[in-house]
Amino acid sequence: MSKPKIDTDERQSPLGAIIADMIAADGPMPVDRYMALALGHERHGYYMGRDPFGRAGDFITAPEVSQMFGELIGIWCAAGWQMMDAPAEWNLVELGPGRGTLLADLVRACSVMPGLREGMKVHLVEMSPALKTMQAETLKRAGIDATWHDRLEDVPDGQSLIIANEFFDALPVSQLQKQAGQWHERVVGQTADGKLTFGLASDPVAPALVPSWTAGAADGDVAEFSPARDAVAREIGRRICKDMGAALIIDYGHIRSAVGDTLQAIRKHQFADVLARPGDADITSHVDFEALTDAVTADGAKAYGPVMQGDFLIKMGLKEREEMLRARADARQRIRLSKGAQRLVSGNQMGQLFKVLAVTHPDMPKPAPFNVEPA
Ligand code: SAH
Numbered sequence: 573m574s575k576p577k578i579d580t581d582e583r584q585s586p587l588g589a590i591i592a593d594m595i596a597a598d599g600p601m602p603v604d605r606y607m608a609l610a611l612g613h614e615r616h617g618y619y620m621g622r623d624p625f626g627r628a629g630d631f632i633t634a635p636e637v638s639q640m641f642g643e644l645i646g647i648w649c650a651a652g653w654q655m656m657d658a659p660a661e662w663n664l665v666e667l668g669p670g671r672g673t674l675l676a677d678l679v680r681a682c683s684v685m686p687g688l689r690e691g692m693k694v695h696l697v698e699m700s701p702a703l704k705t706m707q708a709e710t711l712k713r714a715g716i717d718a719t720w721h722d723r724l725e726d727v728p729d730g731q732s733l734i735i736a737n738e739f740f741d742a743l744p745v746s747q748l749q750k751q752a753g754q755w756h757e758r759v760v761g762q763t764a765d766g767k768l769t770f771g772l773a774s775d776p777v778a779p780a781l782v783p784s785w786t787a788g789a790a791d792g793d794v795a796e797f798s799p800a801r802d803a804v805a806r807e808i809g810r811r812i813c814k815d816m817g818a819a820l821i822i823d824y825g826h827i828r829s830a831v832g833d834t835l836q837a838i839r840k841h842q843f844a845d846v847l848a849r850p851g852d853a854d855i856t857s858h859v860d861f862e863a864l865t866d867a868v869t870a871d872g873a874k875a876y877g878p879v880m881q882g883d884f885l886i887k888m889g890l891k892e893r894e895e896m897l898r899a900r901a902d903a904r905q906r907i908r909l910s911k912g913a914q915r916l917v918s919g920n921q922m923g924q925l926f927k928v929l930a931v932t933h934p935d936m937p938k939p940a941p942f943n944v945e946p947a
Contacts, residue, residue: 673710
């Protein structure tokens with residue numbers, strides 16, 4: 573991603589006015605509540621009524637960059653299905669499927685494995701009515717039947733492969749900030765002239781709520797943690813251990829827990845003020861893969877990685893896939909293919925910021941590409 577400019581449009585959004593009213597009535601709200609409203613407010617939440625992806629939208633995700641992304645994840649799924657001993661019936665679960673592009677590419681690629689497609693049940697976890705409609709259209713064109721759910725808990729039990737690309741970064745984070753040696757919850761309040769502004773809860777939080785990795789932090793440091801992410805990760809691990817299965821989690825973030833304020837807003841491919849126009853900008857924060865790994869393995873599942881997205885895709889055969897597609901592509905398509913591959917793997921674009929974590933039942937062999945020794 574090239575460094576976007578700051579978007580300075582500060583007119584109040586409809587949701588901004590609603591949040592200001594809530595704060596006037598109940599006092600400042602914790603950051604996680606603000607983020608949950610900004611993204612998921614029934615009427616005005618960022619994801620609820622629009623297609624945010626692509627050139628005309630606010631940001632672009634890996635499946636929209638190149639079909640090869642979903643196809644390589646399809647190959648990972650085919651290998652995962654074999655590692656589950658090729659069950660006659662199984663669930664393919666995707667969390668936050670966006671436009672449904674990844675799923676369509678994935679299913680096309682993994683369906684070449686004989687016997688895999690017949691017993692495959694597709695379950696999508698999605699909160700946005702607008703995106704559900706869009707996913708249904710994409711899957712209809714691809715000839716894929718699916719069932720939608722609001723939460724992972726609602727997906728039926730059974731052997732499962734679970735995929736999440738850029739899902740966890742959209743789940744709300746809480747923030748603490750250190751002040752005069754004590755940690756306070758960061759909250760959203762408002763100024764005298766009605767503008768949203770960050771502040772700190774007056775009472776410090778109970779020491780038991782402060783993550784141990786914050787030891788050594790200085791005054792002013794911010795620590796993020798996410799009960800919402802931990803709960804979904806824990807549910808993934810629990811399902812995999814109970815019924816057999818594996819998961820692939822891809823997101824941008826850091827390998828080790830560390831202090832830092834990573835909350836950000838993106839609007840029309842530019843960084844925006846997180847508080848300026850809630851509901852009109854995508855708000856995310858970096859995923860803490862150490863915390864995610866702890867949660868997903870809490871019930872006994874095994875985790876592999878995280879590895880850089882670039883390394884993962886190359887080991888899964890990106891170059892070979894590109895060559896194959898090039899052989900039957902015209903000149904324009906070839907340029908698209910090589911630009912897409914470049915964007916997915918290169919260190920200054922998506923290749924290093926994005927990480928991949930694989931999770932399996934403890935009795936399953938090492939998943940691809942962790943089963944390939946370095947040459
Ligand atoms: N995986 C897609 C989309 C990523 S954007 C891609 O890579 O292109 C995040 C997706 O998660 C969107 O589909 C959004 O509507 C969905 N989402 C965000 N928060 C959610 C929640 N709490 N429950 C269910 N879906 C959610």
